Amino acid sequence: MKALEEGHLIGKDTLVRMKQWNKRLSGIDLGLGLMRVRMLPFTEKFNAWGHLGSIGSFMLYNPTVPNY
Numbered sequence: 361m362k363a364l365e366e367g368h369l370i371g372k373d374t375l376v377r378m379k380q381w382n383k384r385l386s387g388i389d390l391g392l393g394l395m396r397v398r399m400l401p402f403t404e405k406f407n408a409w410g411h412l413g414s415i416g417s418f419m420l421y422n423p424t425v426p427n428y
Contacts, residue, residue, distance in 0.1 A: 361410060361419060361420075361421035362421070364421075365421060365423060377392060378391050378392040378393060378394050379391050379394060379396075379409065380392070381396050386400065387399070387400045388412075391409075393411070394409055394410065394411060395409065395410065395411050395412055396408070396409040397409070397410075397412070397420060405424050406422070407422065408420035408421055408422040409421055
């Protein structure tokens with residue numbers, strides 16, 4: 361996810377288009393192949409994006425969390 365965010369996998373302009381969010385459900389927004397999860401009622405700092413898979417798999421990225 362970090363490589364995707366930093367432009368190593370696709371161009372940054374493509375990622376910007378993928379992250380044009382459409383609000384669908386309370387706390388979940390859809391993009392092009394991506395989902396944004398808004399941790400309501402908390403601040404935006406806890407929001408993450410990625411995808412919640414259909415068979416129990418998921419991957420989310422929160423750029424505000426430091427790398428360990």
